Amino acid sequence: MRVSVESDRCCAAGQCVLAAPDVFDQRDEDGVVVLLDDRPPADRHAAVVEAAQLCPAAAIALS
Numbered sequence: 001m002r003v004s005v006e007s008d009r010c011c012a013a014g015q016c017v018l019a020a021p022d023v024f025d026q027r028d029e030d031g032v033v034v035l036l037d038d039r040p041p042a043d044r045h046a047a048v049v050e051a052a053q054l055c056p057a058a059a060i061a062l063s
């Protein structure tokens, strides 16, 4: 699994961080998403899929 984020779309809702805190973080200054791991291990895939589904801005892409 490869993860990418479109920070221009991110509305800083933080749902991704709640779902997968080892893969996503938020910038201190404005809350915009920071991708910590673009190739998360298999045991994190379900959490990353959940994060992508929860993101209100559809800013997380998986391939």
Ligand code: SF4
Binding pocket: 005, 009, 010, 011, 012, 013, 014, 015, 016, 017, 024, 026, 031, 032, 033, 054, 055, 056, 057, 058, 059, 060
């Ligand atoms: S859930 Fe989406 S909108 Fe919210 S911080 Fe994460 S990427 Fe940004």
